[in-house]
Amino acid sequence: MTNPILPTDFQPTPSSEPTTDKSTNVSNPPSIATDATSNAAIIAQMRTLIDALKTHNNAYYVLDNPILEDSEYDQLRLSLIELEEEYPDLVQSDSPINQVGDMPLSAFTQVTHDTPMLSLGNVFEYDDLRDFMRRVNDRLSVAQQSPEYEMELKLDGLAVSLKYEYGKFVQAVTRGDGQTGEDITQNAKTIRNLPLWLADAADIALLEVRGEVVMPKAGFERLNRLALENDDKVFANPRNAAAGSLRQLDPSIAASRPLAFYAYSVNQGLPETIETQSAALAWLGDIGFSVSAVRVIQNPREAQEYYESVIDKRAQLPFEIDGTVIKVNSLALQQQLSFLSREPRWATAYKFPAETVMTRLQAIDWQVGRTGQITPVGKLEPVKVGGVTVSNVTLHNFGEIQRLDVRAGDMVSVHRAGDVIPKVTRVWHGQRPADSVPVMLPSTCPVCDSPVVLPDDEALARCTGGLFCPAQQQEALIHFVSRRAMDIDGLGERWLIGFFNHGLVKTVADIYQLHNHQEELITLEKLGEKSVQNIISAIEASKQTTLARFIYALGIRGVGETTAQNLAQQFGDLDTLMSASIEKLLLTPDVGAITAELVYKFFRAPHNIEVITALREAGVHWDKVEQKVSTGQPLDGQTWVITGALHSMARDEAKAKLQALGAKVSGSISAKTTALLAGEKAGSKMAKAEKLGVKVVGEEEFLALVGEE
Ligand code: I6G
Numbered sequence: 001m002t003n004p005i006l007p008t009d010f011q012p013t014p015s016s017e018p019t020t021d022k023s024t025n026v027s028n029p030p031s032i033a034t035d036a037t038s039n040a041a042i043i044a045q046m047r048t049l050i051d052a053l054k055t056h057n058n059a060y061y062v063l064d065n066p067i068l069e070d071s072e073y074d075q076l077r078l079s080l081i082e083l084e085e086e087y088p089d090l091v092q093s094d095s096p097i098n099q100v101g102d103m104p105l106s107a108f109t110q111v112t113h114d115t116p117m118l119s120l121g122n123v124f125e126y127d128d129l130r131d132f133m134r135r136v137n138d139r140l141s142v143a144q145q146s147p148e149y150e151m152e153l154k155l156d157g158l159a160v161s162l163k164y165e166y167g168k169f170v171q172a173v174t175r176g177d178g179q180t181g182e183d184i185t186q187n188a189k190t191i192r193n194l195p196l197w198l199a200d201a202a203d204i205a206l207l208e209v210r211g212e213v214v215m216p217k218a219g220f221e222r223l224n225r226l227a228l229e230n231d232d233k234v235f236a237n238p239r240n241a242a243a244g245s246l247r248q249l250d251p252s253i254a255a256s257r258p259l260a261f262y263a264y265s266v267n268q269g270l271p272e273t274i275e276t277q278s279a280a281l282a283w284l285g286d287i288g289f290s291v292s293a294v295r296v297i298q299n300p301r302e303a304q305e306y307y308e309s310v311i312d313k314r315a316q317l318p319f320e321i322d323g324t325v326i327k328v329n330s331l332a333l334q335q336q337l338s339f340l341s342r343e344p345r346w347a348t349a350y351k352f353p354a355e356t357v358m359t360r361l362q363a364i365d366w367q368v369g370r371t372g373q374i375t376p377v378g379k380l381e382p383v384k385v386g387g388v389t390v391s392n393v394t395l396h397n398f399g400e401i402q403r404l405d406v407r408a409g410d411m412v413s414v415h416r417a418g419d420v421i422p423k424v425t426r427v428w429h430g431q432r433p434a435d436s437v438p439v440m441l442p443s444t445c446p447v448c449d450s451p452v453v454l455p456d457d458e459a460l461a462r463c464t465g466g467l468f469c470p471a472q473q474q475e476a477l478i479h480f481v482s483r484r485a486m487d488i489d490g491l492g493e494r495w496l497i498g499f500f501n502h503g504l505v506k507t508v509a510d511i512y513q514l515h516n517h518q519e520e521l522i523t524l525e526k527l528g529e530k531s532v533q534n535i536i537s538a539i540e541a542s543k544q545t546t547l548a549r550f551i552y553a554l555g556i557r558g559v560g561e562t563t564a565q566n567l568a569q570q571f572g573d574l575d576t577l578m579s580a581s582i583e584k585l586l587l588t589p590d591v592g593a594i595t596a597e598l599v600y601k602f603f604r605a606p607h608n609i610e611v612i613t614a615l616r617e618a619g620v621h622w623d624k625v626e627q628k629v630s631t632g633q634p635l636d637g638q639t640w641v642i643t644g645a646l647h648s649m650a651r652d653e654a655k656a657k658l659q660a661l662g663a664k665v666s667g668s669i670s671a672k673t674t675a676l677l678a679g680e681k682a683g684s685k686m687a688k689a690e691k692l693g694v695k696v697v698g699e700e701e702f703l704a705l706v707g708e709e
Helices: 039-062 070-086 126-138 217-229 238-246 251-255 277-287 300-316 331-337 398-404 470-481 493-501 508-524 529-542 547-553 561-571 574-578 582-586 593-602 606-617 651-660 684-692 699-705
Strands: 110-112 121-123 149-155 158-165 168-174 180-182 207-214 260-268 295-297 321-328 347-351 356-368 373-385 388-394 411-415 423-427 461-463 639-643 664-666 675-678 695-697
Touching: 039 070, 070 356, 121 126, 126 300, 126 321, 126 347, 149 277, 149 300, 149 347, 158 238, 158 260, 168 180, 207 238, 217 238, 238 251, 260 277, 277 331, 295 300, 300 321, 321 331, 356 470, 373 398, 373 411, 388 423, 470 493, 470 508, 493 508, 508 529, 508 606, 547 561, 547 574, 561 574, 574 606, 582 593, 639 651, 639 684, 651 664, 675 684, 675 699, 684 695, 695 699
Parallel strands: 121 347, 639 664, 639 675, 675 695
Antiparallel strands: 110 180, 149 295, 149 321, 158 168, 158 207, 207 260, 321 347, 356 373, 356 411, 373 388, 373 461, 411 423
């Protein structure tokens, strides 16, 4: 079978075990108020739903500018279907339920389908799938019970009908309203994998093949990237992009779009020897069509397994799908089962749970992360998305709130695909409550009330509370005791968090008061006496440290181990460091403007000073730092990296010359690198230096610097 786009490993293996028994039903629409007894009230409800559906259809199919999420649209449709089923006598003549999808555009020739192009019913849950299969059984004789089924992918594209006369492609028509579609023959001819000549069907007077036109994901992304570059309209999803492309009156535009056609049925002209849907698809593949991954199954459990295997492989597929399709395999049984008014009784779509749904953003809370970052969290009216109920959504940072222009009270689209964290993808500004107010960044930390800052060059606002802020204390504690900091071996993270949760330890200074709480450690934490002794001894031993370790242990943002060592070297003692001006701090190797400001502010926060004082009073101390006298070398404190081929000397020689001038020579580039000496054929290091804004020095400039010009 030809299948040029699908991954070859896409064949799930059968199993005899039931895989899931889901009891929740995401397909249920919100219940409709049916307490209105008069016909007028029912008709009014129907009219409201019809108007909403029509508005959506026009926005979606004609204007390519949807105003509702698919799931919302599905819910409206289901509500109307329920009403119409309950009150068949009141069905409105213009109800869109008996139409399917698209609305023809007047510029294309209208073509009436030889037989209607209907749509499929939907199920979303295993139980509903079983019901569908049970209903099929109910309509079959005893001998025909438990028929074989065929399953396929449900591609998320546009249904079209193709006609071939004696093997020659003659016409392509969109589904339109199911009865009449648009003649898109010229555009369809440009679809790369659509065969224009079928040698193996040259003796068939009329062959009608139906299937789906899709835009593969990669092509869609390319198209949108290009549109962005050219300031053109970007498409919301590949289906809209496919629809927009097929509706181009100028076929050369359609030709430039990456479209693909996948066949799913033969409506006329199938050779009589073919008796099943799976055989029909195999035949279509053989004569030159792309077809989706097919599986023949015998029972609901196998159907479920196929469905789940498709979910697993979904992300790797080259095109978007929104579920699977299950069909009675025997074409004779299909005929026998025939159609309900709008859909075949022998097939249904087993769809994936909606991945994007609309809900109301009830509030925006601010949370303080472990390192003081203040992040906005959206509180949602709980909603089921991608199969799970979601009530919180991250809004990342204040900039994101401004970009989305979102406010508490707004209707938002929430997207959750696979295990991805749910996020707000759209704000429906048209539905904004009149009394909503713009979101402001809090000026003080919601946990400790310390001032909040939003540095110019950073996306995240931060609490300045540092060690005083309870939200940051836990992380600060873990960092403080870690091996490279105060190295309190024996006070593991688990105990430490336990002590924190029991209120025995709040700030890092409280660690040095734990010896006063030994009884509580034994009763609250159920620690043995020996363990408590070990912890107390480890704490005691840690009091003797180095200034560099102590500075690092304080957890000042931007101050890693090396910077801590440099600060210790530069200032020699803690008091001098604590009172240093920004200008003085800037003289420290490795310390740039941002770190200097962070260090400066850290030592100006009263809570931090309190904690440091308590630590010193508890006996934390260090030996005097032996400050290395500066050599006064021109490249003192600088870090260089060498890359590429040098003409005038070997790299080792260049390295020795740089070191002789006081520079450190490192093998890798980082933001802390002072300069990159770049010889010929400098590769990725050059690119990285440019990206990080590291100065690049050519060989000539280097020779001048080392005095060998
Ligand atoms: O809309 C559809 C998508 C996929 C279909 C369909 C399909 O088979 C894979 N099959 C039929 C029979 C119909 N609609 C009506």
